Amino acid sequence: MxxxxxxxxxxxxxxxxxxxxxxxxxxxxxxxxxxxxxRNLGTHLYSAEERNLFRGSRAKRALDIGSYCEKRGCCQNRNDDCSVWYFQKNSTCYCDKFCDQEPVGHADCCPDFWLVCSDMNLQNPPTPNTPSLENGCTADGTYYEDKAIIRENCNYCTCLGGQWKCTQYICLVQTDLIEDINAGDFGWKAGNHSDFWGMTLDKGFEDRLGTFPPSPALLSMNEMAGRVSFDEELPLFFIASYKWPQYIHGPLDQKNCAASWAFSTASVAADRIAIHSQGHFTSNLSPQNLISCDTHNHNGCHGGNIDSAWWFLRKRGLVSHSCYPYVMDKNDAYVPCNMSSISDKRGKSHPTAKCPNRLEDSNYIYQCSPPYRVPSSEREIMKEIMENGPVQAVMTVHEDFFLYKTGIYKHTGAAQNKSERHQKNGTHSVKIVGWGATGGTDRRHKFWIAANSWGRKWGENGYFRILRGENECGIEDLIIAAWGSVTPAGEFE
Known part of the structure; x- marks a missing residue:
């Protein structure tokens, strides 16, 4: 063999x-x-360099098209019954939309899936700079036979009659937008985050955010009384991990699960429990526990409310991330709740089940006090972080934020000269861990330091800086914090 x-x-x-x-x-x-x-093959989003590496092998061969999905029809989401016997390979192939998350030509998908099921617009002209040949097409100097299918970022192109016919999705990573941002004087630089390559703009907003716009009840929450005096001096630079080493937890990756509501809440709570318990409990908390078990946020990977997440932390509590590790990967996935608890007379929750991860013995449940709202004032937010720990912030995300690589972010509006299809916004929640300034006290150079939930490879090691004091993207509108549950005697429960 x-x-x-x-x-x-x-x-x-x-x-x-x-x-x-x-x-x-x-x-x-x-x-x-x-x-x-x-068929559970994770979406891999190829960079330009990676595509060049395998163009000489798999991408050069023409794909057998045939009539499979054309006869069978296309099914929504994952449907293992949506299959056809693939005679040439002596196996089963599929015609459901799950195939859109696998590389072109993947063995599980019927060969005509991308042509029949992926909304090919056959009226579009061939892509520029790709000369047509009588019996095939070329792209980037590579020849493809007729009916071959290639993937360019988030679009599929089929060679038909010597011309490329391509889908016309707007991609999350737009190279021209990156070039426009980097050519401008915006104070930050854009780049291609490889995990976003191959995603459409719509899917990026659908899968990578996940915080619902604040409810009227949350927006009407009274702010805590101001505590900063007019003449009080605050440091030019502060980051929570410098003041509380080993207490502040770094960014996790929510992957393609729209659950920033769970990640930001769990991370802020974990930091504050560590700080308020004076290091007695330093475990990171489980966003998966929230996603699977918060019945008020039954949408899970399809978005949630931060007020419900804080209610769950107060009434039910969360176990550690090591006890209940993160297993979500796709927005349409569902993982049932594997943890339950019962409250004693004092309101303290106790587990009734072992950790889903059998490698972890401790199923201790951590709880917080009711959340409170910090005044939407730059100095009040600074004082709160400096004295009590990181806070949760809700912000508006625009299409250019996904491209952030380094610098002090400010929405550029670089896509405004394009069609409305290139412009989107959505609600996201993050953790603010500190602040700083560059170039003196010029307002253009003041920034917040915030932890995102898109993994360490995005931005500045998973963090980003954003303009401070001007409510950029609404990040200073709604600031939420809470206290760890501490007994009057000072013993952490």
Whole structure:
């Protein structure tokens, strides 16, 4: 059996097989880190450099099209019954929309899926700078046979009659927008975050935010009384991890789960519990616990309310991230609640189940006091962070924020010269951990330091700086904080 046959045999065997090892962890190994099991192949968003590496192999061959999905029809979301017998490969292929999350030509998808099911607009002219040939097409100097399909960022292109016919989605990563931002004097630089490459703009807003606009009840919450005197001096630079080493938790990655409401709440609560318990409890808290178990936010990966998340922390509490690790990856996934609790007479919650992660013994439940609203004043927010710890902020995200790489972010409006399809906004929640300033006291150079939930590879190691004192993107409109649950005697519960 050849090396290629070995790979094919292993992959096809792995696709429909579940192998359980040790503590019930589902493992299915293949020859690349992107294969999880069967059709559950994570979306990999190729950069330009990565695409060049494999153009000479898989991308050069023409894909057999045939009539599979054309006869079967296309199904929404993942549907394992939406299949056709693929005679040429002597196997089953699929025609559901789950195939849109897999590389073009993936063995699980019917060969005509991308042409039939992905909304190809066959009336569009061929893409620029791709000369047409009588029996095929070229792109970037590579020849493709007729009916070949390639993927360019978030769009699919099919070679038909010597011309490329492409879908016309607006991509989350727009190279021309990156160039426009970097050519301007906006105070920050844009870049291609590889996890966003290949996503549409709509999917980026749908999957990577997830905080619902604040409810009227939340917006009507009374602010705490101001505590900063007019002549009080505050430091030019402050970051919570400098004052409280080992207490402040770094950014996690929500992946394609619209749950910033859970990540920001759990992270702020974890920091404050560590600070207010004077380091007695320093565990990071589980956003998965909130996503799966907060019945008031039953939308889970489809968005949630931060007020409901804080209510859950007060009444039910959360276990640690190591006890209930994050397992979500896709917006349409659902993971049932694997933790339950019961309250004693004092309102303290106690677990009634072991940790879903059997490698962790401690299922201690952490709780917070009712949340309070910090005044929407630059100096009041600074004093709150400096004295009590990081705070939660709700902000408006625009299309250019996804491209942030470094610097002091300010919405550029660089997409305003494009159509309305290129411009979107949505609600997001983050954790503010400090502030700073560059170039003296010029207002253009003052910034907040905030932790996002898009992983360490995004932005400045998972953090971003944003203009301070001018309510940029509404980040100073709604600031929420809470206290860890501490007994009058000072013993942390």
């Amino acid at each position: 050849s090396s290629g046959e070995n790979h094919t045999f292993f992959f096809n065997s792995c696709k429909r097989m579940m192998v359980f090892f040790g503590y019930g962890i589902l493992l299915c190994f293949t020859f690349t880190e992107y294969f999880v099991s069967g």
